[in-house]
Each structure stands twice: as structure tokens, then as C-alpha cells.
Amino acid sequence: MTTTPVPETRRLDVQRLLGDNPAIVLTFVFVALFVATDIVNRVQSGHAFATPKQLSTTFLYAAVLGLIAAGQTLVMLTGGVDLSVATTATAAAFTVSRVGTHGAAEAIALALGVGLMIGLVNGVGVSIFRVNPLIMTLGVSVITLGLLTVEAQGQFTSLVPDFVATLGSERVLSYIPYDLFIWAPIAAVIILGLRYSGIGRMIYAVGDNPVAARLGGVRVWQVQLFVYAMCGVLSALGGILLVGFNNAADLGIGAPFLLPSVAAVVIGGTSIFGGSGGYAGTIFGALILTVLDSLLTILNASQATRQILYGLIVLGLAAIYARASSST
Amino acid sequence: MSEPAVSVGANGRQLDVRRLLRRHGWTVGVYVLLFVLILYWRSSTAVPWGPFDVQSVAIDALPLAFAACGQAIAIISGGIDLSIGSLMSLVNVVAARWMVTMSLREAILFMLLVVLGGALAGALTGTLIVVTRVADIIVTLSMLFVWAGAALAVMTIPGGGIPPRLGTLVTVDTVVTTWLPAALVILVVVVAVIWIPIRRSRLGLALYAIGSNRNAAYLAGVDVARTRIAAYALSGTFAALGGLALTMASGLGDPHAGDIYTLNSVAAVVLGGVSLLGGVGGLVGPIAAAFVLTLVKTVLIIRGVDQNWAQVIQGTLIVVVMMVGGLALRQKGKSGT
Numbered sequence: 001m002t003t004t005p006v007p008e009t010r011r012l013d014v015q016r017l018l019g020d021n022p023a024i025v026l027t028f029v030f031v032a033l034f035v036a037t038d039i040v041n042r043v044q045s046g047h048a049f050a051t052p053k054q055l056s057t058t059f060l061y062a063a064v065l066g067l068i069a070a071g072q073t074l075v076m077l078t079g080g081v082d083l084s085v086a087t088t089a090t091a092a093a094f095t096v097s098r099v100g101t102h103g104a105a106e107a108i109a110l111a112l113g114v115g116l117m118i119g120l121v122n123g124v125g126v127s128i129f130r131v132n133p134l135i136m137t138l139g140v141s142v143i144t145l146g147l148l149t150v151e152a153q154g155q156f157t158s159l160v161p162d163f164v165a166t167l168g169s170e171r172v173l174s175y176i177p178y179d180l181f182i183w184a185p186i187a188a189v190i191i192l193g194l195r196y197s198g199i200g201r202m203i204y205a206v207g208d209n210p211v212a213a214r215l216g217g218v219r220v221w222q223v224q225l226f227v228y229a230m231c232g233v234l235s236a237l238g239g240i241l242l243v244g245f246n247n248a249a250d251l252g253i254g255a256p257f258l259l260p261s262v263a264a265v266v267i268g269g270t271s272i273f274g275g276s277g278g279y280a281g282t283i284f285g286a287l288i289l290t291v292l293d294s295l296l297t298i299l300n301a302s303q304a305t306r307q308i309l310y311g312l313i314v315l316g317l318a319a320i321y322a323r324a325s326s327s328t
Numbered sequence: 329m330s331e332p333a334v335s336v337g338a339n340g341r342q343l344d345v346r347r348l349l350r351r352h353g354w355t356v357g358v359y360v361l362l363f364v365l366i367l368y369w370r371s372s373t374a375v376p377w378g379p380f381d382v383q384s385v386a387i388d389a390l391p392l393a394f395a396a397c398g399q400a401i402a403i404i405s406g407g408i409d410l411s412i413g414s415l416m417s418l419v420n421v422v423a424a425r426w427m428v429t430m431s432l433r434e435a436i437l438f439m440l441l442v443v444l445g446g447a448l449a450g451a452l453t454g455t456l457i458v459v460t461r462v463a464d465i466i467v468t469l470s471m472l473f474v475w476a477g478a479a480l481a482v483m484t485i486p487g488g489g490i491p492p493r494l495g496t497l498v499t500v501d502t503v504v505t506t507w508l509p510a511a512l513v514i515l516v517v518v519v520a521v522i523w524i525p526i527r528r529s530r531l532g533l534a535l536y537a538i539g540s541n542r543n544a545a546y547l548a549g550v551d552v553a554r555t556r557i558a559a560y561a562l563s564g565t566f567a568a569l570g571g572l573a574l575t576m577a578s579g580l581g582d583p584h585a586g587d588i589y590t591l592n593s594v595a596a597v598v599l600g601g602v603s604l605l606g607g608v609g610g611l612v613g614p615i616a617a618a619f620v621l622t623l624v625k626t627v628l629i630i631r632g633v634d635q636n637w638a639q640v641i642q643g644t645l646i647v648v649v650m651m652v653g654g655l656a657l658r659q660k661g662k663s664g665t
Binding site: 081125129130131132134135136138139140142143146147149150153259262272273302303304305306307308309310311312314315318319322323 | 408410456463469474477478479480591604651
């Protein structure tokens with residue numbers, strides 16, 4: 001009885017630190033992982049990983065995941081989840097290369113429109129018809145992929161406009177990736193919007209207690225429709241950057257981002273039940289996963305290992321956060 | 329929620345017709361729908377409809393029927409198992425990779441081991457849910473990726489095989505008349521052997537009890553943790569059976585073969601009259617629903633619809649079923665509370 005409290009409180013402190021102020025812990029994890037990758041890379045190939053160039057590359061890679069996970073954050077804050085983000089990104093990437101011959105502006109506008117459509121369908125299913133979000137978004141994902149497969153069988157010239165390719169893969173002043181000019185303003189809008197705007201506060205309210213939110217005058221269905229629509233648009237934006245980076249689209253282009261998008265949000269400290277967390281944590285989550293991905297690439301890990309690892313990361317973190325929130 | 333979904337077993341004998349119809353109305357409806365679909369299917373084939381068509385639908389529906397059984401048990405107990413599809417893929421590649429060199433007898437023994445493995449895998453998922461206290465949906469979603477990764481580790485591209493005789497067991501053999509495919513008999517026998525004894529035991533009662541009202545079940549002395557683990561173990565068992573059915577039907581291993589079954593199994597369960605809230609329904613409805621979903625796709629393809637379009641239409645149908653189910657839940661929620 002008297003001996004147990006000591007380890008108990010210490011563990012709780014770490015958890016509380018993680019819960020209250022994830023940025024500190026997450027920065028530490030990010031730096032530690034970066035250093036570890038550096039060491040592994042030095043041992044394996046004799047080259048350093050901790051260089052400004054690699055740091056810049058990490059941000060370049062992370063933008064896609066960061067944007068897809070941004071939508072996922074909004075949805076998860078309301079207590080839902082969107083399993084169609086990867087297919088939405090694929091659809092946007094495919095759209096860009098499909099209509100690329102018409103010019104960059106039209107391609108981007110159409111791709112974002114596709115994302116918005118998918119998001120709205122998800123939103124209507126979840127908010128008005130009350131379908132379980134997992135089922136709804138999984139179903140929409142299957143339908144979208146089927147439509148893409150049908151479309152891909154047709155004859156067309158695929159072309160990624162130069163503007164999109166530059167945006168997704170090049171850097172200005174040799175260190176600043178162009179896609180950061182997309183990601184950073186959006187990140188700022190989301191972080192500030194969640195904190196200060198009315199809709200931002202309502203997103204937390206709906207996630208924390210939908211019944212109380214409804215009784216408090218929040219139109220819950222509108223908030224849900226909004227987050228799923230935004231999630232569609234942000235995933236599409238991620239897909240546009242992705243096709244710019246790859247310079248070609250195939251129907252599996254977005255798939256590797258599905259679980260990492262959930263993992264980034266969970267790592268960032270957003271509760272899977274909604275109502276607490278934010279986008280700042282997710283950004284760290286995306287950066288951490290991107291470095292982890294580099295580390296796994298250096299270690300020559302297969303796609304199989306990655307999937308298993310991401311699954312275990314989500315499970316482990318969800319368990320830690322569940323314990324932390326139940327003990328406070 | 330006040331409906332005593334648990335009391336079927338004991339005094340189910342002397343129920344009057346109205347009550348029977350109210351309780352099983354939905355299931356009867358699904359069978360009527362299936363019957364109508366079969367008639368429509370029969371009228372839409374160009375060449376006379378024969379035993380071969382029945383055989384091919386039975387083969388197509390078998391994996392989904394098993395998956396639906398597993399999903400139904402998980403949902404009845406108040407959970408949901410999103411890992412069913414990828415567990416089926418894992419079983420599929422494991423079976424195809426190692427059974428290819430086996431004799432028929434070895435292969436059948438191996439299949440029993442695989443089913444046992446499926447039960448253990450499901451029990452592991454259930455244990456994780458109970459121990460970590462994380463929502464069923466998150467744990468099974470994580471396991472979906474773990475099993476999918478494991479399947480890729482076994483086989484990156486489609487390959488492997490099975491003893492030829494094993495394949496014909498499901499795809500060619502018939503029982504007594506040529507109109508009764510062995511696949512159908514296997515389904516009925518396996519479900520009867522596994523589910524009926526459990527349904528009639530304390531465990532069966534406990535499964536419905538924890539799905540209906542977990543606190544009440546706990547207060548009534550049900551071991552909730554153990555029952556939940558058992559539910560997922562059963563779900564894993566049926567997922568393994570589904571994976572084996574997939575292997576026997578295709579004769580190949582494919583690490584993505586099971587992907588669509590996660591969604592389709594949930595759809596079959598909802599269409600089959602099992603409430604997503606838990607505690608209500610059985611396996612008879614979802615099995616019929618599995619055949620309905622399979623037939624819809626078959627009929628579309630027969631009518632000359634492109635395979636991928638058929639997939640899209642089937643997916644849309646599933647989403648619509650979910651939406652209608654969602655509306656029904658909403659109505660029920662309004663009147664109930």
C-alpha cells in the first residue's frame with residue numbers, strides 16, 4: 001500500500017506532461033528520432049543525416065502528410081474519423097494528371113472540387129443519416145476507388161502541370177520547400193481558427209459532448225458537415241502536392257497515407273473520442289512519422305514492417321492516452 | 329432498448345405468430361428479398377439457368393457469408409471487428425503459401441490449425457481491447473493494419489496454390505443432387521456446428537447480454553471481459569474460415585484478397601437485421617444478406633455492367649443500406665429515449 005504510489009505518480013507526471021503540453025515532449029521525440037536516424041545513417045553509409053538539407057527534405061515530405069492529417073484532426077476533434085482521406089488524395093492526384101493538359105489552374109480547381117464533393121458525401125452520411133463515420137467513410141472510399149478504376153481504363157494523356165510539379169518537389173533558396181508556402185499558412189489558419197473562431201470552439205464542443213453542444217444551441221450536423229467537407233478539401237490538397245512530388249499518379253498513390261494520418265493525429269495528442277487536442281500536435285506527429293519513415297527506409301524495412309509498426313504505434317499511443325485520461 | 333433480446337432461448341417454443349413475425353420480420357424480409365433477386369437473376373440470364381450458376385454464386389458468397397457471421401457475433405456483443413478483412417487476407421496467403429506442396433490430408437489438418445490460429449488472433453484482439461480499454465473500433469482498426477502487414481510479409485504479390493482436390497471440394501462438388509453445391513452444405517454445417525451449441529449455452533446468452541446492456545450484464549454476474557474476448561475469438565474463427573473459403577475458391581494467395589470484406593461484412597450484418605448497437609439479431613439474417621450482396625453484383629455483371637462499375641454500384645448500395653439503417657436507429661432513438 002505505501003510503496004506503490006512512488007512509481008505511480010512518476011509515470012503520471014510524464015503522462016500529464018504529454019497530455020497538457022504535448023509540444024515539449026513531441027519536440028524532444030522529434031529531435032531524438034532525428035539524431036537516431038543520423039547515427040544509423042552514419043553507421044550504414046558514412047553520411048550524416050542531421051544536415052540542413054535533410055531537415056528541409058523532411059519538411060518537404062511532411063507537408064503531404066501534414067495536410068491530410070490536418071483534415072483528419074478536424075474530423076477526430078468532433079469524435080469521428082475519416083478513412084477516405086487516402087482515396088481522396090488519390091482522386092485529387094489522379095484528377096490533376098487527368099486534366100493536366102488543360103493547365104494548372106483548372107487541374108487544381110477540379111481536384112479541390114473532387115475533394116470537396118467526397119467530403120460533402122461523407123459529411124451528409126455522418127451528420128444527417130447518422131451513419132457510423134468509420135463505415136460511411138470506408139464505403140465512400142470503396143466507391144471512389146471503383147470510380148477511379150473505371151475512369152483510369154479510358155484513353156487520355158496524363159500530364160502533371162509544371163506548376164504543380166514545382167510546388168510539390170522543389171525548393172526556394174535551396175532550403176525552403178515551396179510546399180511550405182501552402183502548408184504553413186493553412187496550419188496557422190487552422191491553429192488560430194480552432195482556438196479563436198466560433199466554428200473552432202463548436203468543433204471542440206461537438207467532440208466533447210454532442211448532446212450538451214446541441215442543447216447549447218450548436219447545430220451539430222452543420223459542424224460535422226463542415227469538418228468532413230474541410231477534410232475532403234485538405235486531403236485533396238495533400239494529393240495535389242503528392243502528385244507534384246511523384247510527377248505521375250497511379251491508383252495506389254495515396255494509400256500509404258491512411259494509417260499515418262490517423263497516427264499523426266493520435267501522436268499529436270488529439271483524443272480519439274474528440275473534444276481535446278489540436279493541430280499543433282498533429283504537425284509534430286507528421287514530422288515525427290516522416291523522420292521515422294526515413295529511418296525505416298535507411299534500415300530497408302519492407303512495406304509489411306511499416307504497416308505493422310504503424311498499427312502498433314496507433315494502438316500503443318491510444319492505450320497510453322486512454323490510461324492518462326482515465327486517471328485524471 | 330427495453331426489448332428483452334436475451335429471452336429467446338428459454339421460452340421460445342410457445343410464441344404466437346404475431347410475436348414471431350415481429351421478432352423475425354426483418355430476417356423473413358431479407359429472405360424474401362433474396363428470393364425475388366434469385367427470380368430476377370433467373371430471368372436475366374441469356375442461356376437457361378442451371379446448377380452451374382447456383383454453384384458459382386455459392387462459391388462467390390461463401391467467404392462473405394463466413395465474414396458476416398464473424399462480424400455479426402462481434403456486433404451482437406456490442407463491439408465491431410474491422411480487422412476481419414485483413415485477417416482473411418492473412419489466412420489466405422498463409423494457406424496458399426504452405427498448402428501448395430501438401431497432400432489433401434495434410435492440407436485439411438493444416439486448415440484446422442489455421443482456424444485455431446484465427447481464433448487465437450481474434451482472442452488476442454479481444455484481450456487487447458479489454459486490457460487497454462481503448463475503443464473496439466480503434467483497436468480493431470490497428471489490428472487491420474497489423475494483419476495486413478503480416479499478410480504482405482508472407483506474400484508481396486499474388487501466388488502460391490492449394491492441392492487441386494481441395495479446390496474442387498468447394499468449386500465443383502455437389503451433395504446428392506447437382507443443384508446443391510458442397511459450398512452451401514459446408515456453410516450450413518460449419519455454422520450449425522460452431523454457433524448453435526454456443527448460442528444455446530451460457531456463453532451465447534452472455535454475448536447477447538453484454539451487447540444489450542453491459543452494466544446490467546455485469547451486475548447479473550456475467551464475466552464481461554471473458555465474454556468480449558470470446559466474441560472476438562469467434563469473430564477470428566469465422567474470419568479464418570472466410571479466408572480459407574477464399575483460398576479454396578480462387579486457388580491462390582493474394583495479400584489484398586480480403587480487403588473488401590471488412591466493409592462488406594458490416595453491410596451484410598446491418599442488412600441482415602443485426603443492430604449496430606448490439607444485443608439484437610442472429611446469424612441467419614446476415615448469411616442471407618451475404619447472398620443478396622453477392623447476387624446483386626452477379627446480376628449486374630450478367631446484365632453486361634463492367635466489373636468495376638458493379639463494384640461501384642454494390643458499394644453505393646451498401647452505403648445506402650447504412651444510411652437507411654442509420655435513419656432507423658435515429659427513429660428508434662427518438663421513440664426509445
